[in-house]
Amino acid sequence: xxxxxxxxxxxxxxxxxxxxxxxxxxxxxxxxxxxxxxxxxxxxxxxxxxxxxxxxxxxxxxxxxxxxxxxxxxxxxxxxxxxxxxxxxxxxxxxxxxxxxxxxxxxxxxxxxxxxxxxxxxxxxxxxxxxxxxxxxxxxxxxxxxxxxxxxxxxxxxxxxxxxxxxxxxxxxxxxxxxxxxxxxxxxxxxxxxxxxxxxxxxxxxxxxxxxxxxxxxxxxxxxxxxxxxxxxxxxxxxxxx
Numbered sequence: 001x002x003x004x005x006x007x008x009x010x011x012x013x014x015x016x017x018x019x020x021x022x023x024x025x026x027x028x029x030x031x032x033x034x035x036x037x038x039x040x041x042x043x044x045x046x047x048x049x050x051x052x053x054x055x056x057x058x059x060x061x062x063x064x065x066x067x068x069x070x071x072x073x074x075x076x077x078x079x080x081x082x083x084x085x086x087x088x089x090x091x092x093x094x095x096x097x098x099x100x101x102x103x104x105x106x107x108x109x110x111x112x113x114x115x116x117x118x119x120x121x122x123x124x125x126x127x128x129x130x131x132x133x134x135x136x137x138x139x140x141x142x143x144x145x146x147x148x149x150x151x152x153x154x155x156x157x158x159x160x161x162x163x164x165x166x167x168x169x170x171x172x173x174x175x176x177x178x179x180x181x182x183x184x185x186x187x188x189x190x191x192x193x194x195x196x197x198x199x200x201x202x203x204x205x206x207x208x209x210x211x212x213x214x215x216x217x218x219x220x221x222x223x224x225x226x227x228x229x230x231x232x233x234x235x236x237x238x239x240x241x242x
Contacts (some may be wrong), residue, residue: 070162073117077159077167080107081174089171095148097155097171098239104157104169105242109228119228120158121220123237126196126209127152130216136198138206143172144193152198155240158190160222188212 086103089096101121108119126136139152149172156170158179166183167176168190183189191211198214199206209215218236230242 066162070165073112073115073161074165074167076111077108077117077161077169078175080104080111081169081176084174095150095171097150097153100171100174101155101157102240102242105228108157108159109225109242112225115225118160118222118224120160120222121233121237121240122156122158122190123218124150124154124191125152125216125218126198126214127216128198128200128214130214132216136214137200137202137204139198140196140206142195142197144195146172155237187217191215 081104084100084103084107086096086099089100105119105121108117124141125132126139126141128134128136136152140148141150141152141154143149154170156168156172159167159169159176161167164181166179166181168179169176180189188211194211196209196211196214197206198209218234220232220234220237223232228242233240233242
């Protein structure tokens with residue numbers, strides 16, 4: 001009986017030993033796999049390299065493209081202005097800034113539809129004390145280099161053809177002239193090189209007056225080319241038909 005018990009104990013010990021040996025590789029493999037996965041996660045980093053040269057080149061190319069677009073728009077505007085010859089404007093002593101402005105605006109609408117430019121129509125009227133009910137006798141609007149360009153009114157078009165870039169187009173300079181964006185806060189800048197004159201009565205002598213004292217301004221809101229239609233012309237711009 002003792003012999004049988006001894007043999008049973010020996011068999012049980014051998015079985016436990018085999019079981020331990022069988023699970024040991026699995027534990028090792030499990031630990032190794034976990035270590036591998038952990039190591040992989042720790043070593044994985046998304047690769048992103050900021051290339052300053054490439055970014056700078058792209059920004060420069062974008063700026064050059066925008067600059068070229070501005071030049072193209074300006075060239076088109078100058079071509080439009082330089083090619084106009086409204087009926088009657090070629091006659092000696094005829095002031096036709098209103099007719100010229102209507103033709104210019106119609107061409108801008110036709111040729112620059114969908115292009116990111118904005119247009120504003122303006123009219124100056126010389127009036128004593130800036131009172132629209134008073135008549136300015138013997139009135140004259142004179143430009144430094146062009147001489148008299150109007151009697152008591154002058155019509156012109158402002159064009160915002162690029163950010164902070166503005167041009168004036170009128171009978172003074174058909175191809176347009178640059179104007180500082182500061183005119184938005186000081187409209188007197190638009191009157192540089194202009195002189196305004198009128199007489200209080202028919203028998204009085206004409207006198208020079210300051211823009212701030214005797215010029216009444218009528219203006220439209222800023223309009224895209226496709227918005228240049230009669231419904232957007234203010235009533236104070238009488239005679240302007242689009």
